[in-house]
Amino acid sequence: MNINSHDLQVFLTLAQEKNFTRAAARCGLSQSAFSTRISSLEHALGAKLFDRTTRRVELTPDGEEFEPFAHQLHADLSDVVQIFRDRAARRRGRVAIAALPSVSAGWMPKVLSQFAKRHPEIQLSLTDGIAETCASLVRSGEVDFGLSTLDDAEDLDKQLVAIDHFHLVCGKNHALLTKKKITAADIASFPFIHLTRNSSVRRLLDAAFDRVKLKPYLEANYMATLAGMVEADLGVTIVPSLSLHQFIRPTLGTRVLQTPRISRPIYLIRRRGRTLSAAADTLFNQIRLTDFENSPMRRRRS
Amino acid sequence: MNINSHDLQVFLTLAQEKNFTRAAARCGLSQSAFSTRISSLEHALGAKLFDRTTRRVELTPDGEEFEPFAHQLHADLSDVVQIFRDRAARRRGRVAIAALPSVSAGWMPKVLSQFAKRHPEIQLSLTDGIAETCASLVRSGEVDFGLSTLDDAEDLDKQLVAIDHFHLVCGKNHALLTKKKITAADIASFPFIHLTRNSSVRRLLDAAFDRVKLKPYLEANYMATLAGMVEADLGVTIVPSLSLHQFIRPTLGTRVLQTPRISRPIYLIRRRGRTLSAAADTLFNQIRLTDFENSPMRRRRS
DNA sequence: CGATCTTACGGGATTCGTAAACATA
DNA sequence: TATGTTTACGAATCCCGTAAGATCG
DSSP: OOOBHHHHHHHHHHHHHOOHHHHHHHTTOOHHHHHHHHHHHHHHHTSOOEEEOSSOEEEOHHHHHHHHHHHHHHHHHHHHHHHHHHHHTTSSOEEEEEEOHHHHHHTHHHHHHHHHHHOTTSEEEEEEOOHHHHHHHHHHTSSSEEEEOOSOOTTEEEEEEEEEEEEEEEETTOGGGGOSSOOHHHHHTSEEEEEOTTSHHHHHHHHHTSSSOOEEEEEESSHHHHHHHHHTTSOBEEEEGGGGGGGOOTTEEEEEOOTTOOEEEEEEEEETTOOOOHHHHHHHHHHHTOOOTTSSSEEOOO | OOOBHHHHHHHHHHHHHOOHHHHHHHHTOOHHHHHHHHHHHHHHHTSOOEEEOSSOEEEOHHHHHHHHHHHHHHHHHHHHHHHHHHHHTTSSOEEEEEEOHHHHHHTHHHHHHHHHHHOTTSEEEEEEOOHHHHHHHHHHTSSSEEEEOOSOOTTEEEEEEEEEEEEEEEETTOGGGGOSSOOHHHHHTSEEEEEOTTSHHHHHHHHHTSSSOOEEEEEESSHHHHHHHHHTTSOBEEEEGGGGGGGOOTTEEEEEOOTTOOEEEEEEEEETTOOOOHHHHHHHHHHHTOOOTTSSSEEOOO
């Protein structure tokens, strides 16, 4: 009463060959085992499917009726197995990740293009959002994993993959760039262009400059705005290395901060105890094992 | 690597219960056997379908992806089995038969209405045609079986179910009806209304009246035409009992032929060695076992 | 430490292949 | 009689249940 893919294969082969011996051979079965299978399939359906003599094998009306069903069922079963085999072989699938805007813009393009080249059939989805958004998307399962800083989230599994160092950005000929050592007080003496308060970058800066208060000139939502402001000499700013690419302009100068050394960890975060799909696992590991040799970030392995 | 309906059931139950012990109970399996089945299904698909600890069971992304497929496949498999179970139980199906026009009009209405009452879900199809048409429809498999006279067709299986006796039809007060015994010569002395030459009735009459030639007045294609002609006293005719119902009119008289006793056998004909569908088999047997007690035909069992 | 999943293992059912019996043209 | 299907039967395999082991909260 329980039909499986092999039964269907056996039926279809006999329907095509109309000869037990040949059909059995094609199915890699002995002729007797084949005969038994047909017989038990007939029993399972409660209908004779073939009229057979030693000379001729023909479908009965019931068999005729069953054939298209058998075809469909067999194809569906095979397709589903194939889909999951493909997924396992990274020839199919979908990966959704979430990452901080700076990570998304400054790092993921390279990562994803490399991944897409190696796994062209796998669909990719990237959501850029602030740390809280990333964590929440991971927690809900809407994304497979995230790339973000993370204060503390015990329900999530985090692996440090990079440390993002902060850089001073100012006009190309700004006085600060002439100094050998730049201190917090030096920076605080100039108007400061801030990022909005809900960003992790801003929170980090506020914490780093808790004693020597910065002189907030204005605050913006986008890095590109900051770049414009600094370019117009309205003030200076500090950005993580992952955002530096937006500040590489002839009119701007940048310098990695040394004395008030500010950095933030970038974690791969995922739901604790949850298995990743094969595709997600592959991207996860690709990122985890990234080599930062020629990168402004320092490489870290957990 | 061979998935069956039970595997899908097991998967779906666990996906719903999210607890091995309860799901196993619902499937009527021991918890360990259940666990093994899940595990081997995962192996067959090459993907982990559940993340499980002793406290929580959750679908993985792959499992999430598999669930709708499993639902669909399971429903399809069940449906197909159900369809064939229904067919076997005569709760579903189709029967197509072919029968001589006289059989179709004079006998089948009663037979089919009785069958339809007993098996309301089974679709019926009746093709009325001359003997050759019936034989050819049976031979090609377009109909399940036929009801017809049959000269000789060795490839077809025939079972005699009735003998159709021929009756004289003439005007109500026709001279022939006053005679005690009606001979061939008596009939031949009146103008005769013939059926068309390609009918089996006509062939039988021509054979019966090979010595005492009938006086052909005209020939028609339909019994109703004959009835009209005889009613207008243009002549007499002879028809099989199955067509008699068309000649029961106040103006007409009929008498079964005794001396030139003419009759034709009505056979159930089917392809030799071919199994009938359950529905067809039921109708076949209903016809085969018809009781002709109160019928102008004589009952015969083969 | 208690609830729950996995693994180990013996027994029973299923399925297989060989070979003999059976059937048809 | 030759070809081809079914049946008989012992062997291998698969699947189940019991019970012990492992693991998580």
